[in-house]
Amino acid sequence: MKSIQNKADFSKLIETENKCIVFCFFNWSGYSVISKKIVEKWEKQYKREIILIDCSVIGPESYYPDWLRKQENGDWAKEGIMTIKKFSPKNRLHGYGEICWILNKKVVGFETIYDNFDLETLEKRTNTLFE
Numbered sequence: 001m002k003s004i005q006n007k008a009d010f011s012k013l014i015e016t017e018n019k020c021i022v023f024c025f026f027n028w029s030g031y032s033v034i035s036k037k038i039v040e041k042w043e044k045q046y047k048r049e050i051i052l053i054d055c056s057v058i059g060p061e062s063y064y065p066d067w068l069r070k071q072e073n074g075d076w077a078k079e080g081i082m083t084i085k086k087f088s089p090k091n092r093l094h095g096y097g098e099i100c101w102i103l104n105k106k107v108v109g110f111e112t113i114y115d116n117f118d119l120e121t122l123e124k125r126t127n128t129l130f131e
Helices: 007-016 030-046 063-071 075-079 119-129
Strands: 002-004 019-025 050-054 098-103 106-112
Touching: 002 007, 007 063, 019 030, 030 050, 030 119, 063 106, 098 119, 106 119
Parallel strands: 002 050, 019 050
Antiparallel strands: 019 098, 098 106
């Protein structure tokens, strides 16, 4: 997993990558640790590049939750993207380990990864979102 450490690096990623998959990690959450292992296995098995953002500390430097919150009100939300119902304040970041699919600078998918999440399901979802 490639790790993004700051807002500048994240902004550069969004500006330069056509599509990316972001995993939001919380080191204080046992669920997030389990989710990270699932995502690492998926990354290896399907040769995906996953971007890890550590959201363990909440404060002025926590750029990703703010960026994500702004996306909820963006144009993509009005385009009828299939994840709109799942992508809401109640499903944002809970510390379980969340995946966000970004295509052309817009969120196209968002999912909380649980310990029973199937790798094939993740891969199918990715292929569908990035078509």
